[in-house]
Amino acid sequence: MQLPGSARFSVRGVSPTRMVKLFMSRHGLHSTAASASGAAATPAAPAAPAADLVTWVESSGGSITGVAVRRDEAGFGLQAASDVSAGSTLISLPPRCHLTYDGSTDARLLALIDQVVAHRLEGATSHFAPYINNLPLGVAGLPMFFNGDALGALQYPPVTEQVKRRCRWLLSFSQQALAPIRGSEADPFGGAEVDANALGWALAVVTSRAFRTRGPSQPAAMLPLIDMANHSFEPNAKIAPGPGGSMCMVATRQLVAGEPVLISYGPLGNDFLLLDYGFVMPTNPYDTVQLRFDRGLIEAAKAVAGVGSSDNGTDSTSDELPPLPAWQQQALASLQLAGSGANTEVSIRRQGPGQASSSSSSSSSSSSNSKPAEGGESPVDPRLLAGVRVLCAPNAAALGGKAVSVEQLGRWDAPLASMPAELAALRTLTGLCAIALSQFKGTVDDDAALLAGIPAAAAAAAQAAEGVAGTSSETEQQQLTEDQQLAVQFRMDKKRLLLEALAAISQRIKQLAASASPGGARGAGGRQQAANGGGGGRGTGAKNGGRGFG
Numbered sequence: 001m002q003l004p005g006s007a008r009f010s011v012r013g014v015s016p017t018r019m020v021k022l023f024m025s026r027h028g029l030h031s032t033a034a035s036a037s038g039a040a041a042t043p044a045a046p047a048a049p050a051a052d053l054v055t056w057v058e059s060s061g062g063s064i065t066g067v068a069v070r071r072d073e074a075g076f077g078l079q080a081a082s083d084v085s086a087g088s089t090l091i092s093l094p095p096r097c098h099l100t101y102d103g104s105t106d107a108r109l110l111a112l113i114d115q116v117v118a119h120r121l122e123g124a125t126s127h128f129a130p131y132i133n134n135l136p137l138g139v140a141g142l143p144m145f146f147n148g149d150a151l152g153a154l155q156y157p158p159v160t161e162q163v164k165r166r167c168r169w170l171l172s173f174s175q176q177a178l179a180p181i182r183g184s185e186a187d188p189f190g191g192a193e194v195d196a197n198a199l200g201w202a203l204a205v206v207t208s209r210a211f212r213t214r215g216p217s218q219p220a221a222m223l224p225l226i227d228m229a230n231h232s233f234e235p236n237a238k239i240a241p242g243p244g245g246s247m248c249m250v251a252t253r254q255l256v257a258g259e260p261v262l263i264s265y266g267p268l269g270n271d272f273l274l275l276d277y278g279f280v281m282p283t284n285p286y287d288t289v290q291l292r293f294d295r296g297l298i299e300a301a302k303a304v305a306g307v308g309s310s311d312n313g314t315d316s317t318s319d320e321l322p323p324l325p326a327w328q329q330q331a332l333a334s335l336q337l338a339g340s341g342a343n344t345e346v347s348i349r350r351q352g353p354g355q356a357s358s359s360s361s362s363s364s365s366s367s368s369n370s371k372p373a374e375g376g377e378s379p380v381d382p383r384l385l386a387g388v389r390v391l392c393a394p395n396a397a398a399l400g401g402k403a404v405s406v407e408q409l410g411r412w413d414a415p416l417a418s419m420p421a422e423l424a425a426l427r428t429l430t431g432l433c434a435i436a437l438s439q440f441k442g443t444v445d446d447d448a449a450l451l452a453g454i455p456a457a458a459a460a461a462a463q464a465a466e467g468v469a470g471t472s473s474e475t476e477q478q479q480l481t482e483d484q485q486l487a488v489q490f491r492m493d494k495k496r497l498l499l500e501a502l503a504a505i506s507q508r509i510k511q512l513a514a515s516a517s518p519g520g521a522r523g524a525g526g527r528q529q530a531a532n533g534g535g536g537g538r539g540t541g542a543k544n545g546g547r548g549f550g
């Protein structure tokens with residue numbers, strides 16, 4: 001596996017699973033997970049999956065009722081072992097079975113990573129051996145372990161940059177933090193060589209399984225057996241605190257024997273699901289496309305959508321943007337979109353039941369509930385809408401006396417009193433969607449063809465689409481690797497999200513234009529072309545057209 005960028009994480013072509021096996025054999029460790037996957041076939045009657053883990057939980061004072069572990073080619077999962085009524089406790093896990101750390105409010109996952117490695121090194125004598133031995137040797141689909149082709153196929157810098165950061169952290173932690181103290185009293189691993197690969201395995205296991213049962217700023221915990229539940233946005237079970245510090249899995253509706261028992265990992269977008277868990281949810285209602293709010297980008301979006309610049313002397317042929325009037329500068333600063341302490345991360349998002357926050361960098365495995373977005377069903381986050389309204393208003397009066405706050409200016413269902421300014425803002429948003437779409441190569445259909453294994457069609461479509469589509473390795477090969485398929489699925493969903501947002505904004509423009517007085521829509525300084533989707537979705541010819549993702 002190769003690190004994106006210059007640093008080499010490990011020998012190219014050696015999978016993280018193999019590296020962990022090497023690490024384990026070097027330390028005389030064994031994995032029942034390896035046996036379960038067929039490495040050591042047993043002719044006798046097959047044991048129930050993870051039977052040793054179930055026995056360990058029960059003998060430690062826990063209980064397992066009406067639920068069983070299942071195993072298929074995708075790994076472990078839980079299923080109802082019998083019909084179960086709503087509200088039943090399926091698993092009760094006493095505190096001595098929680099792998100966590102105390103005496104500290106350190107919320108980082110590092111302490112948990114240390115613990116997982118330390119217990120793995122301790123081997124059979126560890127109290128957690130039945131848990132550690134059933135952990136997967138690799139978490140399939142994590143982009144941290146993608147090769148360069150699969151990482152490139154994501155075409156989405158917010159995720160690829162995060163992957164690079166994690167890989168850099170692993171290398172620097174193993175080389176600069178661990179290596180110098182190896183063998184000393186401060187060494188958490190008692191002199192054992194724990195390299196970036198072993199840490200990478202532990203990081204993958206922790207990010208894909210840890211629960212923040214005590215809140216986002218409190219230490220996380222691994223909950224054996226409970227963490228075999230897979231994710232659904234329509235779960236039939238939940239995690240809840242039980243008596244005596246125990247953690248329980250409780251059925252949230254009646255279960256029928258044999259059906260999978262699923263929990264929600266939280267209202268997470270696909271960036272987060274991919275980075276931490278190695279899978280994506282198609283049409284994920286919490287998904288977003290992240291952008292960096294930047295005046296140049298907004299001006300480019302205006303150009304794409306055919307929206308005239310506000311009357312502040314912008315020269316559309318110059319790369320230099322003239323300074324903004326003081327009222328706009330102050331307004332952007334009030335929205336924290338400019339100035340010191342600005343947070344320019346904004347997002348376009350899916351209109352769904354519970355829209356996600358603009359950030360994908362929240363704490364891992366949060367079990368917090370989703371908070372409905374302000375302003376109803378908005379396809380963009382309120383800060384983005386507010387910022388674009390400010391930059392599309394010809395003067396402060398066009399904001400209609402609204403206080404410059406996200407609450408006031410970021411409401412989708414509360415347009416500016418000045419209809420021309422509101423229409424200009426909405427058209428600018430269509431331009432923004434078009435620019436974001438243009439950052440991806442190829443179309444949704446190209447990606448669908450790739451996933452359907454029709455590389456020739458995809459290649460032809462790619463050439464037709466201005467010679468850009470999937471990477472050559474995607475189009476040339478007959479079969480995408482699993483990681484590449486995941487990457488293509490990921491980017492295809494992002495494109496769909498942007499097309500949906502484009503359609504929703506265009507619909508809103510039509511509604512508002514129709515409700516405005518005749519001539520009102522034209523007075524917005526926009527064109528019907530913008531109302532119909534803005535710029536054809538390619539952003540060509542736009543100043544700063546190359547800008548986009550954060």
Ligand SMILES: C[S@@+](CC[C@H](N)C(=O)[O-])C[C@H]1O[C@@H](n2cnc3c(N)ncnc32)[C@H](O)[C@@H]1O
Pocket residue numbers: 074075076077136139140208209227228229230231232276277278279
């Ligand atoms: C907490 S573990 C669940 C147990 C896991 N399946 C196992 O084999 O141990 C989380 C991992 O399960 C898989 N997973 C969970 N829910 C999934 C879903 N809805 N689709 C695909 N994979 C899922 C992913 O590999 C994820 O990293």
